[in-house]
Amino acid sequence: MPVVQVKLPDIGEGIAEGEIVRWLVKEGDTVKRFQPIVEVLTAKATVEIPSPYTGKIRKLLASEGDTVRVGQPIAEIETDTAGPVKEEKEERPEEPRKEEASGQPRPQLEATPIETQAGQAGIARVKAPPSVRILARKLGVDLSKVKGTGPRGVITKDDVLAYAEAQKREPQPPVQVAKEAEVEEERIPLRGVKKVMAERMVEAKTRIPHAYVVEEVDITELLSVRERLKPLAEEKGVKLTILPFIMKAAVKAIREYPLINSSLDEDKGEIIVKRTVNLGFAVDTPHGLMVPVIKNANTKGLFQLAREVRELARKAREAKLSLDEVRGSTFSISNYGSIGGVLGIPVINPPEAAILGVGRIRKEPRIRDGKIEERSLVYLTLSFDHRILEGGYATRFLVRVKELLENPILLLAGEGELE
Amino acid sequence: MEVLGSRDILNLDRALGLYRVIDEDGNPVAGEPSLPDKLLLDMYTYMIRARILDGWLLKLQRMGRVALHAPNKGQEASAVGATLALKREDWLFPSYRELGALLVRGMTEEEILDRALTTIDDPLKGSDFAIYGHRKYNIVPAPVPVANQIPHAVGAALAAKIMGDKIVTMTFFGDGSTSRGDFHAGLNFAGVFKAPVVFVNQNNQWAISVPLKRQTAAPTIAVKGIAYGVPGIRVDGNDVIAVYTVAREAVERARSGEGPTLIEAVTYRLGPHTTADDPTRYRGEEEVKEWERREPLRRMRRYLISRGLLTEEEDKALWSEWEKRIEETVVKVLEKPPLPPEVILEDVYEEPPWNLKEQMKELRESIRLLKELGIELE
Numbered sequence: 199m200p201v202v203q204v205k206l207p208d209i210g211e212g213i214a215e216g217e218i219v220r221w222l223v224k225e226g227d228t229v230k231r232f233q234p235i236v237e238v239l240t241a242k243a244t245v246e247i248p249s250p251y252t253g254k255i256r257k258l259l260a261s262e263g264d265t266v267r268v269g270q271p272i273a274e275i276e277t278d279t280a281g282p283v284k285e286e287k288e289e290r291p292e293e294p295r296k297e298e299a300s301g302q303p304r305p306q307l308e309a310t311p312i313e314t315q316a317g318q319a320g321i322a323r324v325k326a327p328p329s330v331r332i333l334a335r336k337l338g339v340d341l342s343k344v345k346g347t348g349p350r351g352v353i354t355k356d357d358v359l360a361y362a363e364a365q366k367r368e369p370q371p372p373v374q375v376a377k378e379a380e381v382e383e384e385r386i387p388l389r390g391v392k393k394v395m396a397e398r399m400v401e402a403k404t405r406i407p408h409a410y411v412v413e414e415v416d417i418t419e420l421l422s423v424r425e426r427l428k429p430l431a432e433e434k435g436v437k438l439t440i441l442p443f444i445m446k447a448a449v450k451a452i453r454e455y456p457l458i459n460s461s462l463d464e465d466k467g468e469i470i471v472k473r474t475v476n477l478g479f480a481v482d483t484p485h486g487l488m489v490p491v492i493k494n495a496n497t498k499g500l501f502q503l504a505r506e507v508r509e510l511a512r513k514a515r516e517a518k519l520s521l522d523e524v525r526g527s528t529f530s531i532s533n534y535g536s537i538g539g540v541l542g543i544p545v546i547n548p549p550e551a552a553i554l555g556v557g558r559i560r561k562e563p564r565i566r567d568g569k570i571e572e573r574s575l576v577y578l579t580l581s582f583d584h585r586i587l588e589g590g591y592a593t594r595f596l597v598r599v600k601e602l603l604e605n606p607i608l609l610l611a612g613e614g615e616l617e
Numbered sequence: 618m619e620v621l622g623s624r625d626i627l628n629l630d631r632a633l634g635l636y637r638v639i640d641e642d643g644n645p646v647a648g649e650p651s652l653p654d655k656l657l658l659d660m661y662t663y664m665i666r667a668r669i670l671d672g673w674l675l676k677l678q679r680m681g682r683v684a685l686h687a688p689n690k691g692q693e694a695s696a697v698g699a700t701l702a703l704k705r706e707d708w709l710f711p712s713y714r715e716l717g718a719l720l721v722r723g724m725t726e727e728e729i730l731d732r733a734l735t736t737i738d739d740p741l742k743g744s745d746f747a748i749y750g751h752r753k754y755n756i757v758p759a760p761v762p763v764a765n766q767i768p769h770a771v772g773a774a775l776a777a778k779i780m781g782d783k784i785v786t787m788t789f790f791g792d793g794s795t796s797r798g799d800f801h802a803g804l805n806f807a808g809v810f811k812a813p814v815v816f817v818n819q820n821n822q823w824a825i826s827v828p829l830k831r832q833t834a835a836p837t838i839a840v841k842g843i844a845y846g847v848p849g850i851r852v853d854g855n856d857v858i859a860v861y862t863v864a865r866e867a868v869e870r871a872r873s874g875e876g877p878t879l880i881e882a883v884t885y886r887l888g889p890h891t892t893a894d895d896p897t898r899y900r901g902e903e904e905v906k907e908w909e910r911r912e913p914l915r916r917m918r919r920y921l922i923s924r925g926l927l928t929e930e931e932d933k934a935l936w937s938e939w940e941k942r943i944e945e946t947v948v949k950v951l952e953k954p955p956l957p958p959e960v961i962l963e964d965v966y967e968e969p970p971w972n973l974k975e976q977m978k979e980l981r982e983s984i985r986l987l988k989e990l991g992i993e994l995e
């Protein structure tokens with residue numbers, strides 16, 4: 199049974215690479231020709247790639263989250279002989295078919311690396327079209343030393359020019375040093391979600407004068423309320439984490455401190471106070487930081503917030519968020535504590551006025567009514583735009599959030615606050 | 618004050634209304650025209666073929682075998698219905714989203730796939746992608762700039778009129794294309810000179826990510842015809858019978874020397890703009906779901922079944938027959954060799970100038986050398 203490689207196809211103009219989002223098959227599965235086998239995220243969209251062959255998946259050569267280049271092998275398929283033989287040949291052009299016909303025993307052939315065979319053939323080994331050969335001769339470039347980046351390793355004009363340029367710059371390259379430097383660093387292009395993050399953070403940190411205030415919140419009681427609510431929540435198909443409670447507290451406190459939910463129109467010199475709270479929350483995903491948005495969070499109950507947190511976080515991880523779901527936030531929360539940071543200082547998500555950071559829940563001794571007790575504590579950090587908010591206002595807001603979280607009755611009292 | 622020409626042209630009701638024969642669930646509404654059973658079944662079959670072929674082109678693009686595809690899903694009725702009103706000798710000037718129109722003209726799935734995969738049998742010999750045309754079927758390929766085909770169709774219609782040919786031209790274009798000057802110049806010219814042309818606007822609500830309301834402040838697209846002295850008729854573009862009925866009237870009008878008609882077929886693109894587009898970035902799921910309900914194939918199937926012209930079993934058989942036939946065609950076309958590189962020089966000069974001939978010589982030499990080196994061309 200011949201084994202053929204499935205390569206990332208050329209799936210559109212200007213697309214050089216894609217990220218493996220999800221394999222739809224696993225090793226050992228049988229697949230039919232044209233059956234979708236993998237979901238790939240390109241610069242333009244997430245697409246399903248069909249299998250070019252019928253057969254059994256022998257190996258997946260790329261993992262979910264990997265970025266692969268067009269033409270790079272992503273899987274190996276054991277095909278039945280009835281498969282599309284022609285395509286298989288196309289995929290493996292270097293198989294020395296001629297020799298086979300000349301009657302040489304096969305094992306010997308396979309044992310002989312193709313490189314060596316061809317090396318003996320001298321100049322013919324170099325893959326370059328005539329115009330490139332002429333250019334190389336003119337520039338005195340030895341083509342056998344140039345690595346081709348064209349299809350199937352063909353040397354292009356640019357390869358020759360780049361090689362000649364490099365030769366000029368380093369007449370006697372200290373080979374050892376260069377090699378060492380090479381192994382020590384890796385260059386990761388800033389792309390996609392990461393690039394967006396980089397740009398926004400520069401904007402935030404260069405334009406917005408940040409100031410910070412931190413509170414310690416005792417959520418012991420809140421945790422026990424959560425335990426008590428769990429059966430009810432489960433009945434409604436909701437998984438209750440701490441985040442929705444903090445969201446509820448923030449949104450409730452914003453009712454009293456509306457400037458927290460505003461932005462600055464720098465051109466007009468006006469503060470825009472927003473009546474709706476669209477709540478962004480940071481999600482750490484395999485492809486980078488994403489901030490999905492819960493629309494109209496001020497009108498939603500605890501359970502609904504919990505539902506949306508879960509759904510949006512799932513979509514974020516699967517790179518399935520629509521544009522609508524990541525824009526229009528008016529206030530954000532970053533829950534780094536779910537990973538582990540005790541206390542963080544988040545950067546504002548422009549053009550918002552503030553962001554609330556949530557630290558890890560710690561158990562520590564505290565003195566209450568003269569006794570030492572084990573309490574559950576969490577640090578909340580409010581980073582705020584000091585052009586819009588005074589320290590006093592921001593602190594009063596944070597203190598209010600603390601009060602609500604420490605008195606869950608206040609937090610959940612009121613029509614529609616729970617559901 | 619005296620009004621030039623006929624007042625019929627000013628029929629605002631037809632330009633602002635929505636002509637419909639079957640409703641969204643396939644039930645006939647008042648005034649159902651009586652059409653031969655075979656024609657009704659043909660309409661449905663053409664739509665099925667277009668739908669299946671469309672799916673394949675998308676798949677083949679994802680396999681890297683087709684450069685680009687503009688999905689048709691949801692718009693089959695406008696393309697099929699309008700084109701069925703033409704005669705063999707008439708000429709079609711399509712856009713890039715009318716597989717059904719090509720099939721109605723007689724192009725086969727194989728010929729369409731030859732084009733998309735630029736095989737050795739590609740009738741357009743590898744010229745620009747995602748556009749279709751075929752001399753044999755009087756289909757003129759569209760240029761890539763949108764709306765350019767509108768003045769072409771007008772010009773061809775006028776030429777025919779001057780030469781005394783009794784033919785009609787029909788052109789398709791999208792809602793976005795009505796914002797181009799070519800649309801306005803084309804309609805104006807056609808109106809003034811009574812060109813025998815039928816303008817079919819496929820108003821699918823979107824021009825890539827630009828919604829209709831950003832395209833025009835006019836209440837409908839059909840109403841724009843009136844200003845040029847061209848009657849505008851707005852029709853439910855997902856109702857194949859309605860589109861056919863209106864198109865037949867427009868074709869007859871053109872053929873009898875009364876001039877052009879602008880048909881606005883109100884429809885919806887259910888898929889992405891092209892294979893390089895992600896519509897979730899600019900439109901909501903709700904909207905798409907809403908239009909999926911009005912999708913033309915489901916409607917026509919229900920209608921045919923309720924009229925007793927089709928049974929559930931026959932419907933299933935029809936689908937599986939075409940699914941099988943088209944898959945076989947796909948497999949066959951995938952095995953065909955690609956176009957030879959020499960076609961680059963064809964169909965521009967009758968006798969190519971010396972510099973192009975020299976380049977061709979160089980190209981042949983390079984190909985020979987690559988072959989010697991055992992490098993196959995992609």
Ligand SMILES: Cc1ncc(C[n+]2csc(CCOP(=O)(O)OP(=O)(O)O)c2C)c(N)n1
Binds near residue numbers: 792795
């Ligand atoms: C003159 C011109 N401008 C821009 C483009 C890029 N473009 C290609 S298709 C398209 C949208 C056309 O929308 P519409 O006419 O509504 O047709 P649809 O794609 O919806 O069928 C645009 C802007 C083009 N091809 N030509």
Ligand SMILES: [Mg+2]
Binds near residue numbers: 792819823824825
């Ligand atoms: Mg459109």
